[in-house]
Amino acid sequence: MSCVSQMFTLSITLLAAAAAQVLGQEFPFEPAEFNATQALLNQGFDPDALPPAAPGNSQRSVGWNCRAACTSLRLASGDDSVLTSDETEYDSFTAAYWSAQQGEVNPACIFQPTSSLEISNAVLISRLTQCPFAVKSGGHAAFPGASSIEGGITVSFAKMKKVQVSGDRKTVAIEPGNVWGEVFDRLAEHEATVIGGRMYTVGTGGLTLGGGIHFLSGQNGLACDNVVKFTLVTARGLIVEVTPTQFPDLFWALRGGGNNFGIVTEFETKLIPLPGNLIWGGTRIYPEPSFPAVYDAYTHWVTNAPSDPSVGQWVAWTFNNGMKLASAEMWSGNPVADPAIFSGYNDLPAVQDTTKVRPLNEYSTALNNSNPFGLREMFSDITFRVDREHLKRMTEIFYEEAVQITGVDGFHPVMITQPITAAMMSHMPENGGNALPLDAADGPITILQLATMWTNPHDDATVEAYNNNLLARLKEETRAMGFDRDFIYMNYASKYQDVFAGYGAENLQKLKEISQKYDPKQVFQTLQPGFFKLDGAPVGT
Structure with missing residues (x-):
């Protein structure tokens, strides 16, 4: 393991400790003096990979911020983590979206992280450069920009595909690089399933955050109702575990509130016995x-x-x-x-x-x-x-x-x-x-x-x-x-x-208050503009 990797591993522990300090406290989740550069350095980010300062107006070119962001991500996470338009794999990626409209969107780069920490880095780099981003789980949305972004960073979960049954066989941890069919295939050997989607190629991430109807929902509820823990990257780059007792308001919001509160990097959901599959x-x-x-x-x-x-x-x-x-x-x-x-x-x-x-x-x-x-x-x-x-x-x-x-x-x-x-x-x-x-x-x-x-x-x-x-x-x-x-x-x-x-005035107001509490700079309303935001339709009629 490299020195940087060791620092990354250590930072996960530090982030968890920081989250524990936040629990139960009344001070702001993100302090007014929060500094994204310092946050990156605190979690072991290579200083040489930091994006450069913005050039003066006379030197600034269109898209400089996103080029800087993509270069920084490549330096930090390796060449194979970032795809750009001059690579064959880039075209293969965009062509693999379900709807043709999403495949026509051309991001500045495609970032394929392998861990929550790398996603945390991406959020902080986006804040530093003001380069917008989108997040793709399965990419099964029907309109452009839902899980793709023109000229920005498309974060793909393609390399995060864990499906791990707990030792007591009560839950399963799922990373959002999986589509539901892959999860069902993996769980078939356990004669069990989870409440998720129904069609094989639908992604696990977006479906769960929006509700999620399954074959067994009559007996068990929607996909979002079966999640017992979310691993979430917040706007300040903090990696937190969200449960009914840890950040309960955020837990409520993530169950049906979409992508407005952070990036979910893992769902722990109930395991449902299914004899013979x-x-x-x-x-x-x-x-x-x-x-x-x-x-x-x-x-x-x-x-x-x-x-x-x-x-x-x-x-x-x-x-x-x-x-x-x-x-x-x-x-x-x-x-x-x-x-x-x-x-x-x-x-x-x-x-x-x-x-x-x-x-x-x-x-x-x-x-x-x-x-x-x-x-x-x-x-x-x-x-x-x-x-x-x-x-x-x-x-x-x-x-x-x-x-x-x-x-x-x-x-x-x-x-x-x-x-x-x-x-x-x-x-x-x-x-x-x-x-x-x-x-x-x-x-x-x-x-x-x-x-x-x-x-x-x-x-x-x-x-x-x-x-x-x-x-x-x-x-x-x-x-x-x-x-x-x-x-x-x-x-x-x-x-x-x-x-x-x-969602009704009361629920909408509650969602907006939770968004302001955990994301006071509204990163997930502005820098992640795709899909459904709290303040209106994605496109005006």
Whole structure:
């Protein structure tokens, strides 16, 4: 181990000690006299790797600050930690984003740290140089800048992929370089799983911070509700462990509050036994004449979900060669076919049925077929109380609007209805609760997600206008029928939506106060501008 590496290792201990001193104290988390340069030196940063002072205005060129930041990171962490646009690996990295729009973003450099300490260094260097940054876990967001940044530093977790089961088999520590399928693969040998995502290639980081619906959420809650400890790099570079008893307000905020409070470098989450790694699940596809029965089956299940919390579903309303179809995805944590609560579906002939007992990780892989990489993508969502006639009206409006779009290459519109059931919500108050404005006493809600794919960037404006107009019409009709909820589910929201306005005034004010407490200079609102911030939509309409 090098001298610098030894100093880095020692600094982790020093940071932990500093965090312990902060606990329970009333003085500011970040003192007014905080100095980022001194903080770097205190944790063993090589003085020769410090970024240079800003040149005078006559000598300053566009992007000098980010070039200086990237050079500093390379000197400190090694050549293989930083990719720049003149390297083949840089192009391979940007091409690997799920949506084409994210892949078109060109950062000044891509930083691939291997530890929390290296991420701490990156935050402090960003503050010194005022070079903005983004953080990429799986990169499955649908709009540019969510986990990428033009001209700044994209921090990639690609080299942080730990999945470690605790000795007592109660929890598992997961670093955010993993996608959920990799976690499921690793845990299959333990005949266990965790509450995370459902599709194999979705990243662990962003999904958890925004909520996270899983196959077993009816019995265990959302992904964020199952985290028992976050390892967090704060704006002052401090590495802290956030639990229900250590920084409990921050723990509450991280569960549903997104990327507004720091960079999570590890989640410790509950380990869920899964005998044989088996669940039951698959797709049943129904043609338009069966839609009335699908409305009945969906609303019956959502309303009665607490009677069998092992099951879950969504319905994707779409087209195939001009034919209107309802693609009902359904599953059960009990590996037995045709749960009784799905009687409305079980008795309805499907044109295709892939439901079967299978390993969870195999099912997660199969779901990826509906989410190909490299297309242009747009998400958006609204929520509402569950009602059969309202669901019927939503599908009618969707098809009315979708059929009017012509001449758009590869245009594939989908409307997905999936619930957050009362059974899921019943777990939200555990360990101090989460930031989401949901209460089981208010009953279940449906998330209506618009998911649109196309291929040609020349059609971006047309598709975005279609999506925004359709969403506005769906929202207006929902209000008129009296079923509207303000909540917007972050993980499916569009760049034009103000997610946190839907969290309610009390929750939003609390989130802003926590942000000011731990990040008084608002590093994670300004220097990390991507995804959903506390003060409005990523992009104005």
